[in-house]
Amino acid sequence: MPLGVIINSFSIFLGGIAGGLLGHLLPERFKTEIQLIFGLCAMAMGIPAVNGTVHLPAVILAVILGTSIGMAVHLEHRINRAAEWMQRPISNLFPKEQLALSHNEFVHRLVTIIVLFCASGTGIYGSLDAGMTGDHTVLIAKSVLDFFTAAIFACNLGYVVSMIAVPQFFIFLSLFLLAGIIFPxxxxxxxxxxxxxxxxxxxxxxxxxxxxxxxxxxxxIPAMVLVMPISWFWMTIILPLL
Incomplete structure (x- = not known):
């Protein structure tokens, strides 16, 4: 059973609802500065992961090629449109919701947290690990941070943040189910x-x-798909030639 996936997605859903409900009670200065703190925490999560690199040229190549592919297919533009689509039913459900952001700023911030929740290395690895070993520790630990992150962003972006739980659930569930094929x-x-x-x-x-x-x-995002094949190619084909 994908317990960790369910808990992680549910934590984002609840965090988005809590932030949407309580956001108007918080002063703007608090919402702005606490978001900076969460950005700092995200950076603190990313740096140790990068420090664990084994084949740096392979990782760099994956990031460059993956980003080039993403830009060629206009992936960010497509996700921008999906973010706008996600907001439509929320606007119908909560027509009185007032957001103190311009349209462009709203979309940029929403895309930022879609990537943070749906394409983080920790979440993807946790889903694969849970599917292969049955250990949900990584995803459950991630859920605590995701709840508060979703709540803080929902203070500015509204209830739409809770909707990110839907694509995240299906992405992580797919990885959980495919783990038996991928991980070996x-x-x-x-x-x-x-x-x-x-x-x-x-x-x-x-x-x-x-x-x-x-x-x-x-x-x-495509870099996450390319990095392991490129790492294997570098390790088995390139390194023996050097």
């Missing part, structure tokens, strides 16, 4: 490079969260 094909080095690639995405996302630089985090 990996090596510890490939997994470490995969986590490192996820760490780079998290760091890029944290820069968006603290509004320092708008990295194309959605366009970077």
């Amino acid at each position: 094909l990996t090596t510890p080095e490939m997994v470490a490079d995969f986590k490192s690639c996820g760490g780079i995405l998290i760091i890029a996302t944290s820069f968006r969260m603290i509004q320092v630089k708008q990295f194309p985090t959605a366009d970077m």
Whole structure:
């Protein structure tokens, strides 16, 4: 049973509802500054993952190629449109919801947390680990941070944050079910490079969260698919030649 996946998605749903309900009670200064703190925490999660890199050239190549593919297929634009689509039913359910953000800023922030929740290396690895070993510890631990992250973002973005639990659930459930096929094909080095690639995405996302630089985090998602095959190719084909 995908217990960890269910708990993780449910924590985002509840966090989004809690933030939407209570956000108007919090002062704007608190909501702005606590978001900076969560961006800092996200960066702290990404840095140790990058430090665990085994084959750095493979990870860099995966990030460059993956981002290029994402930009070529306009992945971030497609996710932007999906984010706008997610907001429509929320607007119908809560027509009086007032958000103190411009449309562009709203979409940018929503895409940022979609990537954070749905494409984090920790979540993807936790889903694979749970499906292969039955150990849900990683996902359950992640759920605690995700609840508060969703609540804080929902203070500014509203109830739509809770809807991110839906695509996240299906992505992580698919990985959980495919774990029996994927995990035996990996090596510890490939997994470490995969986590490192996820760490780079998290760091890029944290820069968006603290509004320092708008990295194309959605366009970077294909790197997560490429990194383990490239790590294997580097380890088995390239390194013996050096």
